[in-house]
Amino acid sequence: MASGKIFFSALVLFVISVKLPEVDAGIKFNEAFMDRQRGMHILTSMKEYENKQGFEATLGFVSESGNDTYGEDINPLQVTVRIEKKTRLRVYISDYSNSRWEVPHSLLPRPKLSSKLKHVSSPQLAVTYTRKPFGFAVTRISNGEVLFNSTPPTTGNKNLLFNSLVFKDQYLELSTQLPSTAALFGLGESTRPDGLKLNKNRTFTLWATDTGSIRTDVDLYGSYPFYLDGREGGLFHGVLLLNSNGMEVVYQENYLTYKVLGGVLDFYFFLGPSPLDVVDQFTQLVGRPAPQPYWSFGFHQCRWGYRNVSMTKAVVENFRKAKIPLDTMWNDIDYMDKYKDFTNDKERFPLEEWRAFVDELHANGQQYVIIIDPGISIAYQNYGTYIRGLEANIYLKKQNGENYLGQVWPGPVFFPDFFHPNATQWWINETQSFYNQIPFDGMWIDMNELANFCTGISCTWNGTIIDDYTSCYLQCPNVLNHTKYDIPTYKINHEGTYEGLGYRTAAMTVKHYDGTIEYNVHNLYGLSEAIATNKAMTIVREKRPFVLSRSGFIGSGAHTAHWTGDNGASFNDLAYSIVTVLNFGIFGIPMIGADICGFNDETTEDICNRWIQVGAFHPFSRAHNNIANKPKELYLWESVTISAQKALGLRYRLLPFFYTLNYEANKKGYPIVRPLFFAFPTDPNTLNVNYQFLIGNSILVSPVVTANTTSIEAYFPKGTWYNMFDWSKIQSVGENFTLSAPWDSINVHIHEGVILPLQESALTSIEVRKTPFTLVVVFPSGALSGKANGYVFLDNGDEIIIYLKVNKSSLIIFEASLKNGEGVLKSKLKFKEYALEEGWILDGVILLGINTTHTSFYFNKNSINPERKILGEEGLHISGLNYPLGEAFELKWNST
Known part of the structure; x- marks a missing residue:
């Protein structure tokens, strides 16, 4: 042998x-x-x-x-x-x-x-x-x-179709054996009804496609050929196939097979051994996640259908009247003149009125984000963006050198080639010119799979624009190009069918600047546009950029945030979105969320109520919906308003924690929200938890994802957990609990061993930043001894680079210990000057897991008698400390 x-x-x-x-x-x-x-x-x-x-x-x-x-x-x-x-x-x-x-x-x-x-x-x-x-x-x-x-x-x-290696020009295949106990996660992008862990006997197609995420088990907006593999004993490793060609990954009982349409087999293996270690090692290679501005962790509101400035402004005012937090207002393509990028409709969004509205947002500490699509209209000869693109010669080309013609919202369009050396500067210039008119704070790049309502290489336009935006009205002979690239011999299951690769996107023989054809770079278009947009926003605003991209690839997290796309308004869609959000943390894109209340279809009060309770705790928290459906703003239902106030109220108190996790993500690649097995990898039960998630390693969110439900079954890993709304406790050995879930409530619990920084809730993040801090110190229930730790990162939230630097940022580390009823909480600082300059105050401390009777306190060795409030069975809130957060302190207590 x-x-x-x-x-x-x-x-x-x-x-x-x-x-x-x-x-x-x-x-x-x-x-x-x-x-x-x-x-x-x-x-x-x-x-x-x-x-x-x-x-x-x-x-x-x-x-x-x-x-x-x-x-x-x-x-x-x-x-x-x-x-x-x-x-x-x-x-x-x-x-x-x-x-x-x-x-x-x-x-x-x-x-x-x-x-x-x-x-x-x-x-x-x-x-x-x-x-x-x-x-x-x-x-x-x-x-x-x-x-x-x-x-x-x-x-x-003997019928196992296992090839050790096949390598042809347009077909590469390689398989790996897997133990039956392996638990795999990742391989996206698709909507997964099965849950988080990959089920066997499934095929995953990786091809960037303009297909709504309302569809399940088909290729969606991006390609992420990376998976986590968990083995017995809680050891994890990661596998990346760095290949941008279309592919299928077949997961059978004891093996995994890659079937790839070209390129090379470039495998990277990441040892782990913990899931966090794997993502750290993976993002060391593909790029650390881009730091997000502080305001982006507030709540966002959007709708395709805010048809003018007055409607948009009224929504902002209604949020304020309803006392629902709102940091950022968005406009979809409604603002454009005939859907042309970098233009405004002069009747519905007149520049003077529009600019006044944006200035008012900024005066209120709020932000504004606009959408931009890559297709550049060719129908108007005086359209400056189009003309300057022609002059820079930056559009995709047919094989004969002519610009390639497609169709999207503006009608006939050319598509920018972001591989062209002139394209990024052209994009920066167009962004700067428009920003000079409307000082937007973020850019949303959509339709960049590359979406095209037509199919074919030689489409022509007869000069007529038809008011039918999603059907192709160009003249496209030989609709599907019958080349070996548009219809290769091996056909991946694209969009759940075996359509040609060029179906409703650029033809596969379209050329990029260096002669590379679309067949090879199709999955990279969203990434290339995100890189250019991130650079444009950085240069134009001279602040940390916020970019949201629909399409992406491995490494996109270094440049952009993402959302789960055009979902539906059902409880199934709500549940599926949680799985997608968790997957993107694994892919190195931690700033991720779903359209709250659903983009497509009519919603119900029950769905919207439960969705805001979930979406309030996703990193990117935005409500957005379709013009074809009735509005879904949170204030339209009294019950949803109450749930939003409650859930977003806690989210806004957690903003310093979310922002610290943002810093951690940029330095280590860690997801902001995580599957339970990320924090409890040796607990095999966590591998099968699909719809609960962790914020960091310490806050467990257990949502309702079914209709007409007022109680849920939730899994709690070992330890003591405290409900963050009423401070009641759960002690678990690693088991399921039945939790009450009234219509206005979501279960959010914090785990022992943690020190959590909180601020006060407000209607904007900038107002939150002005409020004092409270530290939540969590010990095991009934323990005679225990330890807890945590930290908070502070800067102005807008520096282009997020880093520790004197007078620019502060890192404050908290440590606590408890022994025989006597406890101590200490802080130590790195670069305290910034925190002192900003004047942040430590007002209170919440101690959980202690004897709350006859407790005496000493602050910096001085006996104090702070204001006290009993919380739950084992919680005590002391307040009125009024001490600079930027100075080290020591709080001691003893209980009898």
């Missing part, structure tokens, strides 16, 4: 004992594999790196038949294996003789294969391989567990 050769000689003792699937020297491997391919790749030569950090190998293809459905096999192949960090390993497979398309380094900077890597001491990942057929396995050295194994099995189900 042939065994896997170890290439890390220093690690032989660690890896030699790993049991890998064996491969017969006589090539008696999977019969189905032989029937499909009649050939295999064999390792023919190998060169180990001198520093023992990897190897380069050549693979030759041996075929028994020249007939193959998906084209000729590329022969020979190059394999490069590199240890890039202790916890990151890369396996790269491509054509040995010719370069192939791969994700440009300009969009996603990363170490190049040609660059010399530094020596990594004590790597924690290793690779073994088989020669005939070639297969490789990635192993966790600490316990010998095989994390990824492309070697074909020789036993078991």
Whole structure:
């Protein structure tokens, strides 16, 4: 029997004992594999790196038949294996003789294969391989567990369609064996009725598509070929296939198969071992999430259908009258002149009135965001944005060099090519020119999958604009291009059908600046536009940019926020949105939310009531809906108003915590809201929790996601949890509880061991920032001893870079301990000057899990008698401290 050769000689003792699937020297491997391919790749030569950090190998293809459905096999192949960090390993497979398309380094900077890597001491990942057929396995050295194994099995189900490696020009395939106990998460973007954990016997299509998220189990707006894999014992690792071509990922009982339409096989493996470690390691590679401005964590309101300035202004006033917090007002395409980017309708949004409205928002501490679509109208010869785009020659091209014609909201359009070196400056200039007229605070880039209401490469326009915005009225002969790129031999299940790849998007033979065709870069359009928009907003406003993009790719989180797209107004949609929000945290895009109350369809009071209770605790909290349906503003129902006041009231108190998590996300990549297994990875029950979520590691949100419900079953990991509305407690050993959930309430609990900074609620985030702080210190119930800790990051919320710097920001760390009824709470500071300059005050402390009777207090060694309020069974709120948050303090207490 042939065994896997170890290439890390220093690690032989660690890896030699790993049991890998064996491969017969006589090539008696999977019969189905032989029937499909009649050939295999064999390792023919190998060169180990001198520093023992990897190897380069050549693979030759041996075929028994020249007939193959998906084209000729590329022969020979190059394999490069590199240890890039202790916890990151890369396996790269491509054509040995010719370069192939791969994700440009300009969009996603990363170490190049040609660059010399530094020596990594004590790597924690290793690779073994088989020669005939070639297969490789990635192993966790600490316990010998095989994390990824492309070697074909020789036993078991003979009908298993498992290919160790197929590499053709337009079809790449590779499989990995998986243990039956593996728990997989990720692989998006799609709406998942099954819940958070990936179900077996499913195929996931990754192709950026203008399809509403109201549809389930189909490809949506972006492509994210990354997954988390949880194994027994709570160890996690991550796998990224960095490839921008269309693909399907098939998840069967004991294996996962990638079927990719081109490019290269560029795998990255991230060791973990915790889920947070994996996302940290993943975002080190693809880019740390962009820091969001402080105001963006307030509540946002939008609707397609605010037809003029007066309607938009009335909504803002109605929020104020209803005493519902509102930080940011949005306008959809209603404001545009005939739906042309960077224009305003002079009758409905006259510049003087519109500018006065935006100025009034700013005077009230509120913000304003506009939408921009990529399609640039060609129907008006005096349209400056279009003319300047022509002059810069930045539009997508047909093969003959003519500008490619499509159709979206303005009618016939050209699409900017953000790969063109002139495109970003053109985009900056257009943004600056419009900003000079209307000083908007954020930009919402929509329809960038690339959406196109027509299909074809040679559409023409007869000069007539028809008032039918979603049907194609261009003249498009040969509607579907019958090229090998628009309709490749292997057809991914695009939009739940097997339509051509160019269906309602740019034709696959459309050329970008460097000659690259849309076939290869389609999934990157949203990312390329987000990069340009982030840069434009940074330059134009000279403040931290806020960008919201519908389409994205791996690395988009470094430039943009995201929302779950055009959902429906049902309880199912509400539940599905929670899963999508949690997935995007895994993908490195922590600023994520769903259209509260649903974008499409008519809503009900019950749905909207429960949705704001959930959406109030998502990182990006925005209500938005469709012009085709009745308005859904929160103040339209008395019950929803009450729920909004209550849920958003707590959210606004939590703004310093959300903002600190924003800082943490930028530095470590951590999601702001997380699945329960992120904080409790060794609790296997958390792997199956779909609709509860954590804010950070300490606040558990347990929403209602079904109709006519006033109680829910919720899972609580081990420990003491306190309800943040009434401070009642739950003590759990890791079990389900039945919780009361009245129509106006959502269950939000805080876990032991945490110190949480709160401020007072207000109608805008800028008003919240002026209020004093209260610290919530949480100990286990009834414990004689315990510890708690936390921290808060403070800056002005608008600096372009979020960082610790004297006079620019402060980091305040809190530590508390309890022993035999005696407790102490201390703070220490990094760069206290900023907090002192801003004048923030510590007013109160809430102590949970203590004996509340006969408690005496000492503040900075002085006996004090603060105002007191008993909270629940084991809570005490003391207030009136009136102490500068920017100065270190010590609070001691003892209870008898």
